[in-house]
Amino acid sequence: MTDKRIPDSTVRRLSLYLRFLGEFEASGVETVSSEALAERGGTTAAQVRKDLSHFGSFGKRGLGYSVGALARELRHILGLGRHWNVALIGAGRIGMALFEYGPFRRRGFHISTVFDNDPEKVGQARGDVTIHGMEELAERLKEGHIDLVILAVPATVAQDVLDDVVRAGVTAVLNYAPTQLRAPEHVALRSVSMLLELEALSYALSRQRSA
Amino acid sequence: MTDKRIPDSTVRRLSLYLRFLGEFEASGVETVSSEALAERGGTTAAQVRKDLSHFGSFGKRGLGYSVGALARELRHILGLGRHWNVALIGAGRIGMALFEYGPFRRRGFHISTVFDNDPEKVGQARGDVTIHGMEELAERLKEGHIDLVILAVPATVAQDVLDDVVRAGVTAVLNYAPTQLRAPEHVALRSVSMLLELEALSYALSRQRSA
Numbered sequence: 001m002t003d004k005r006i007p008d009s010t011v012r013r014l015s016l017y018l019r020f021l022g023e024f025e026a027s028g029v030e031t032v033s034s035e036a037l038a039e040r041g042g043t044t045a046a047q048v049r050k051d052l053s054h055f056g057s058f059g060k061r062g063l064g065y066s067v068g069a070l071a072r073e074l075r076h077i078l079g080l081g082r083h084w085n086v087a088l089i090g091a092g093r094i095g096m097a098l099f100e101y102g103p104f105r106r107r108g109f110h111i112s113t114v115f116d117n118d119p120e121k122v123g124q125a126r127g128d129v130t131i132h133g134m135e136e137l138a139e140r141l142k143e144g145h146i147d148l149v150i151l152a153v154p155a156t157v158a159q160d161v162l163d164d165v166v167r168a169g170v171t172a173v174l175n176y177a178p179t180q181l182r183a184p185e186h187v188a189l190r191s192v193s194m195l196l197e198l199e200a201l202s203y204a205l206s207r208q209r210s211a
Numbered sequence: 212m213t214d215k216r217i218p219d220s221t222v223r224r225l226s227l228y229l230r231f232l233g234e235f236e237a238s239g240v241e242t243v244s245s246e247a248l249a250e251r252g253g254t255t256a257a258q259v260r261k262d263l264s265h266f267g268s269f270g271k272r273g274l275g276y277s278v279g280a281l282a283r284e285l286r287h288i289l290g291l292g293r294h295w296n297v298a299l300i301g302a303g304r305i306g307m308a309l310f311e312y313g314p315f316r317r318r319g320f321h322i323s324t325v326f327d328n329d330p331e332k333v334g335q336a337r338g339d340v341t342i343h344g345m346e347e348l349a350e351r352l353k354e355g356h357i358d359l360v361i362l363a364v365p366a367t368v369a370q371d372v373l374d375d376v377v378r379a380g381v382t383a384v385l386n387y388a389p390t391q392l393r394a395p396e397h398v399a400l401r402s403v404s405m406l407l408e409l410e411a412l413s414y415a416l417s418r419q420r421s422a
Contacts, residue, residue: 001220008411011410011411011414012407013404014263014393014410014414015410015411016407018410019366019389019390020391022227027315033367034303036419037284040391040393041391042249056280076384077412077414077417078410078413078417079413079417080410080413082413082417083411084416093308093311093312094308094312096306096308097305097308100304101305101405103389104409105407107406107409107410107413108413109409109413121408127307131320143273145380147416148412148416154322155230157349157405163317166351171416171419172412172415172416172419174409174412175406177313178230179230180227180230180231180252180253182253185294188411188412188416188419190408190409190411190412191405191408192404193403194309194312194403195226195318196226196227196312197385197401197402197403198315198318198385198401199222199226199229199289199291200219200222200223200226200321201359201383201384201385201399201401202289202290202293202295202320203222203250203289203316203361204383204399205287205293205295205358205382205383205399206288206290206293206380207382208399211301
């Protein structure tokens with residue numbers, strides 16, 4: 001890896017390329033050109049080549065990329081062959097849907113600890129995991145070798161919980177609370193903003209209906 | 212509304228401003244400057260003013276914006292005071308978590324129809340909604356006055372289902388399948404890409420661990 005500062009948009013496209021390579025692989029295609037990858041992703045061949053060039057040299061001039069080999073490289077770059085130890089905070093509907101979401105586990109993300117502040121839930125088992133109270137958060141995060149925290153708590157408490165998580169030394173957080181959170185620069189923070197997407201659609205619908 | 216072509220990024224920021232206004236309102240703040248909104252959102256005061264200027268003139272020079280009035284305007288612009296009739300396709304874990312997700316309903320999105328292809332689920336009731344088989348999709352979408360479809364189906368079938376949805380005349384789709392979908396230009400299509408965010412975090416973690 002030659003460059004430490006890869007743009008976010010590049011990482012996002014690598015994920016998409018990996019998805020498309022999976023589709024090509026499933027339909028028996030063995031080599032693919034940057035043009036074909038670009039077309040599937042709505043970008044340009046030059047962009048595909050530039051994105052990949054951050055990480056070294058893949059493919060042969062004029063021959064395109066080996067679908068299988070490039071997929072393996074992208075999985076490696078994206079850290080998808082590894083095992084990540086995850087704590088889930090918030091055992092509500094969204095949290096538990098994530099807990100049982102197969103694709104998380106298949107990408108190496110294993111939820112080993114669950115926290116909730118509901119006394120009725122604390123102590124209950126989910127699969128082979130027990131739900132812990134929030135008062136145990138700091139200690140368990142520190143001692144549990146947690147790589148990533150998934151925040152599935154109400155928006156009103158999300159920043160406070162995030163601050164606790166950061167203080168406990170966690171450096172990667174996936175946020176599902178519908179709010180804008182702030183974290184120090186050394187923390188990788190991503191938000192899945194269902195409500196933002198929904199509001200964008202609501203906006204589009206209003207426009208359509210008034211057109 | 213003076214301009215029909217508002218950038219996507221502006222719409223996204225309007226959602227965030229609305230969120231921040233809610234926070235200001237909850238803490239008893241009655242007027243807010245573009246500087247304060249910008250600071251909360253990690254942008255510039257000029258950007259805030261430019262975003263709002265697409266939709267008319269708000270606030271008074273030197274006095275800032277009335278928190279309540281601007282929030283009402285943004286809700287109106289984003290179509291959040293209206294009632295949208297929603298069909299959910301896919302009654303799996305993610306789909307049903309969305310079905311019971313309060314904030315959807317509070318924004319005017321009412322799931323009135325649910326589809327699934329699992330014979331064991333078809334005919335079952337969820338709240339006051341019955342799950343229908345996929346063979347009824349086209350007819351029910353056409354006759355049900357559906358404004359928006361939520362796609363919560365496996366990635367492998369998502370494009371086919373989306374094509375059926377578009378053929379049935381639906382013009383707004385919120386996609387939860389972890390894949391890149393294509394729709395005609397007149398269709399507003401948004402994706403909530405949990406796996407893309409997760410892969411970006413996996414990438415960040417790999418970098419952190421190898422640093």
